[in-house]
Amino acid sequence: MSEKNLLPELAAFLYTSFNEAxxxxxSERELAEHFSVSRGQIRETLAILEAMQIVExxxxxxxxxxxxxxxxxxxxxxxxxxxxLDPVQIYEAVELRKIHEIKAAELASLRATEENFDRLRxxxxxxxRRLAAGEPLAEEDRDFHLEIVRATQNTVFFRVCSVYYAMxxxxxxxxxxxxxxxxxxxxEHLQIFDAMHKRDANLSQALMSTxxxxxxxxxxxxxxxxxx
Amino acid sequence: MSEKNLLPELAAFLYTSFNEAxxxxxSERELAEHFSVSRGQIRETLAILEAMQIVExxxxxxxxxxxxxxxxxxxxxxxxxxxxLDPVQIYEAVELRKIHEIKAAELASLRATEENFDRLRxxxxxxxRRLAAGEPLAEEDRDFHLEIVRATQNTVFFRVCSVYYAMxxxxxxxxxxxxxxxxxxxxEHLQIFDAMHKRDANLSQALMSTxxxxxxxxxxxxxxxxxx
DNA sequence: TTTGGCAATCTGGTCCAACCAGATTTCAGC
DNA sequence: GCTGAAATCTGGTTGGACCAGATTGCCAAA
Numbered sequence: 001m002s003e004k005n006l007l008p009e010l011a012a013f014l015y016t017s018f019n020e021a022x023x024x025x026x027s028e029r030e031l032a033e034h035f036s037v038s039r040g041q042i043r044e045t046l047a048i049l050e051a052m053q054i055v056e057x058x059x060x061x062x063x064x065x066x067x068x069x070x071x072x073x074x075x076x077x078x079x080x081x082x083x084x085l086d087p088v089q090i091y092e093a094v095e096l097r098k099i100h101e102i103k104a105a106e107l108a109s110l111r112a113t114e115e116n117f118d119r120l121r122x123x124x125x126x127x128x129r130r131l132a133a134g135e136p137l138a139e140e141d142r143d144f145h146l147e148i149v150r151a152t153q154n155t156v157f158f159r160v161c162s163v164y165y166a167m168x169x170x171x172x173x174x175x176x177x178x179x180x181x182x183x184x185x186x187x188e189h190l191q192i193f194d195a196m197h198k199r200d201a202n203l204s205q206a207l208m209s210t211x212x213x214x215x216x217x218x219x220x221x222x223x224x225x226x227x228x
Numbered sequence: 229m230s231e232k233n234l235l236p237e238l239a240a241f242l243y244t245s246f247n248e249a250x251x252x253x254x255s256e257r258e259l260a261e262h263f264s265v266s267r268g269q270i271r272e273t274l275a276i277l278e279a280m281q282i283v284e285x286x287x288x289x290x291x292x293x294x295x296x297x298x299x300x301x302x303x304x305x306x307x308x309x310x311x312x313l314d315p316v317q318i319y320e321a322v323e324l325r326k327i328h329e330i331k332a333a334e335l336a337s338l339r340a341t342e343e344n345f346d347r348l349r350x351x352x353x354x355x356x357r358r359l360a361a362g363e364p365l366a367e368e369d370r371d372f373h374l375e376i377v378r379a380t381q382n383t384v385f386f387r388v389c390s391v392y393y394a395m396x397x398x399x400x401x402x403x404x405x406x407x408x409x410x411x412x413x414x415x416e417h418l419q420i421f422d423a424m425h426k427r428d429a430n431l432s433q434a435l436m437s438t439x440x441x442x443x444x445x446x447x448x449x450x451x452x453x454x455x456x
Numbered sequence: 457t458t459t460g461g462c463a464a465t466c467t468g469g470t471c472c473a474a475c476c477a478g479a480t481t482t483c484a485g486c
Numbered sequence: 487g488c489t490g491a492a493a494t495c496t497g498g499t500t501g502g503a504c505c506a507g508a509t510t511g512c513c514a515a516a
Contacts, residue, residue: 007279027467038500040268043468047272048279051235053387060467060507070383092384099385103327155298156320157327159281160388255496266471271497287497288478459516466509472502480495486488 006035006045008081011054014065015083023064025055052077072096076166085167094219097164098212101145104161105208108151109196116151120193123147127186136176137185142168144189148196148208175218185214234263234273236309239282243311246293253283253291280305300324304394313395322447325392326440329373332389333436336379337424344379348421351375355414364404365413370396372417376424376436403446413442 013034018025025031028046032039046063049055054074056064075093078085108116127140142165149161168175176182188211195203238259246253253259256274260267274291277283282302284292303321306313336344355368370393377389396403404410416439423431 029467040271040501041499043268044272044275047275051276051279057468058508059469060505061509062467068383071387072384075384089384092382095382096385096388099327099331103331154320154323155296156300156303156317157324159299160324257496268472269470285497286479288476288495289480290496457516460514462511462513464509464511467507469505471504474500476498476500478496480493482491482493484489484491486490 006037006041007048008077010035010042010045011049011077012081012083014049014055014063015078018065023067025063025065027062072160072163072167076163079167079170082170090219093164093167094216097161098209098216100157100161100164101149101212102205102209104149104152104157105192105196106201106205107154108148109199109201109204111153112151112196113153116147117193117197119147120144120151120196124186124189124193127189131179131182131186134179136173136179137182138172138176141172141176141185141189148192151196181214185211188214234265234269235276236305238263238270238273239277239305240309240311242277242283242291242293243306251292251295253293255290300388300391300395304391307395307398310398318447321392321395322444325389326437326444328385328389329377329440330433330437332377332380332385333420333424334429334433335382336376337427337429337432339381340379340424341381344375345421345425347375348372348379348424352414352417352421355417359407359410359414362407364401364407365410366400366404369400369404369413369417376420379424409442413439416442 010031013031014025026034028039028042032042035042046055046057050057052069052073053066053071054069054077056066058064070089070092072093075085075089112120123140123143127137127144130137130140146158146162146165150158152158176185188207192204192207192211195207241259241262242253254262256267256270260270263270274283274285278285280297280301281294281299282297282305284294286292298317298320300321303313303317340348351368351371355365355372358365358368374386374390374393377386380386404413416435420432420435420439423435
């Protein structure tokens with residue numbers, strides 16, 4: 001099949017070929033043949049999938065999909081593989097993102113270093129130039145939000161939050177296809193930056209909160225609208 | 229060596245045998261011999277470790293420890309393996325836990341079902357009996373806190389938070405060795421439960437906040453005190 | 457027809473022996 | 487001491503093999 005990143009592809013395949021009734025997926029040997037790789041290769045990938053609690057391997061029985069996978073890693077993986085995401089879980093992940101980032105804005109406004117501000121300025125500059133050139137925003141949005149989390153100086157926090165953005169990877173270009181959305185988002189980013197630079201924790205938090213309403217609304221519309 | 233849960237043992241071994249200068253660990257073949265398992269076994273485990281960003285495998289070169297591993301999964305894994313935890317990262321993880329659980333208390337007080345309350349009552353009952361019998365609390369604490377997160381009805385949130393508790397697994401018996409601490413903790417749990425049952429989100433949140441101050445203080449003391 | 461039980465088959469778990477090609481190390485020759 | 491080529495080491499990948507329990511299918515008995 002492909003050659004790299006067997007992980008998302010295998011995950012995708014498992015979810016398109018498992019037995020609806022039992023939850024059982026094709027055997028290791030079948031998977032190996034399907035992907036034209038060795039069984040060891042498959043087992044290595046399955047070990048990761050199992051560690052992510054996406055899959056359960058039962059000795060001498062088979063490989064079974066976890067009844068209801070619910071971790072941001074899993075969601076990110078599925079998104080990367082182009083798999084349809086469970087609307088409920090997207091909603092849950094977005095809620096968690098809100099929890100994280102609103103708090104991050106507060107903490108960052110208190111702890112951000114000049115280095116953080118420099119990077120944020122750089123990111124905002126890039127956004128500005130792209131918008132001026134009529135290009136859609138893309139990774140600038142992710143960079144901005146992640147830099148704020150980084151500015152909390154909490155590396156564990158940062159790692160955890162990083163996972164979300166793989167999830168939105170395929171959605172961002174769609175989200176920013178509308179130029180108005182890009183402009184509005186950028187304007188809000190500027191406001192947040194100012195509030196943080198003034199070390200106004202409450203304002204930063206409030207602005208981030210309203211900013212994320214937009215994102216939440218987008219995903220919500222996506223969910224209630226059509227699924228696929 | 230052992231026979232099950234190679235993951236934590238391997239992680240532990242890597243961290244006690246890597247080359248300080250280069251960060252390089254023993255080769256797969258050496259590891260296989262050390263643990264008396266096959267190379268495939270080692271590779272499977274290393275794949276998970278790599279997915280966790282604890283380790284980096286460079287083709288034809290070697291296995292290297294990530295410069296600074298910072299994810300709750302990694303911390304939990306280290307704790308499980310009895311590895312010394314980086315004080316800074318413990319502190320970061322505890323901060324993240326506070327962020328999560330205070331918000332969880334708020335959401336749970338609004339969304340908890342009767343089933344959640346039943347389970348909480350059951351947990352509190354168990355705590356009560358253990359304290360009455362003069363036994364130290366243990367998993368009851370974890371169960372209580374996790375049930376609150378579950379009561380947010382956000383399964384992704386729940387999964388993410390579950391990771392913490394593996395981290396404290398070895399610490400809890402020490403923490404509750406002092407009977408007074410157990411009693412105080414239980415009393416606070418009761419207060420939190422009441423607030424949640426009255427659907428008082430603000431109070432729940434506030435009580436959880438002060439409750440977690442204690443935990444934070446404990447870890448902080450542990451950090452500033454001695455490290456090992 | 458239904459049921460019970462046994463045997464063939466399948467499955468994950470584990471191990472071993474190879475080969476590849478690039479990275480690393482070793483060491484002879486200058 | 488330095489250089490460069492050869493020996494060695496390393497992860498990546500494959501194939502085959504064996505084990506023992508789980509699963510399945512089939513046939514005979516009720």
